[in-house]
Amino acid sequence: MTGAESGADHPVEAGLNARQRVKQRLGDAFGLTDYGVNRVTLAPGVWSSIPHFHSREDEFIQVLEGTLTLVSGSETRQLGPGDCAGFPAGLDRPHHLENRSDAPAVYLEIGSRRPDVDECDYAGEDLRAVQLPDGRRGYARRNGSSPG
């Protein structure tokens, strides 16, 4: 029903793990604007993102197929179909999902779309996703410089 797009572009070495994620933007396909809904497929070995948390956006995930490992700090938890997790805005505990199984895994992710600017902090890296001076979204080091 809608084109799939591949890959995250985090400009750090750990970002390689998320390059193969595949997202279908379902909410956009239905014309929804208040929040984003994506169907995400992770092949074995692929990550959802590098560990991160959001300043302003609530995040919710629902596993649809396969087995995912939720990594939050030093804790891990296996999630299967029917399991879900929520990450309120401002919760400064980084998290991400990894497919450590040998089969594809699929989940639904829901995220806020707010008029104020969300910043995403990739806690294990010197990296944040921010609004750049020209208004576009991009990446910055903690000292404000470009990660190149």
Place this chain on the structure above:
Amino acid sequence: MTGAESGADHPVEAGLNARQRVKQRLGDAFGLTDYGVNRVTLAPGVWSSIPHFHSREDEFIQVLEGTLTLVSGSETRQLGPGDCAGFPAGLDRPHHLENRSDAPAVYLEIGSRRPDVDECDYAGEDLRAVQLPDGRRGYARRNGSSPG
């Protein structure tokens, strides 16, 4: 993880079909505030709601278990696990879900939470969900009177 609550209270006869729906408020349980996420269980014969549309709120549903019938005007469509549907705010085509199967069905529903006031129009009935003069949510007839 969170208590379940039963039943819709639409004060019309057709509302009886939705009295047995069971909702778990997952988003609230995780402390999310930007949007609502509910896990809804419909036993055989039970409806999600009476036919309706929202003025300001986007709605998205994802089937998790069982088979549901999406009813939108004179059209019906069967939805199973993996299927989803979206209803943008202001789309004045009424819809609801019915469980016409002989087994329970489970779906995830996501709805906006906006600071401006949403009105829900139950298109087949002389009924709207509105903000009452005292600030609470309630029902009104189209002429503004109380449905009693």
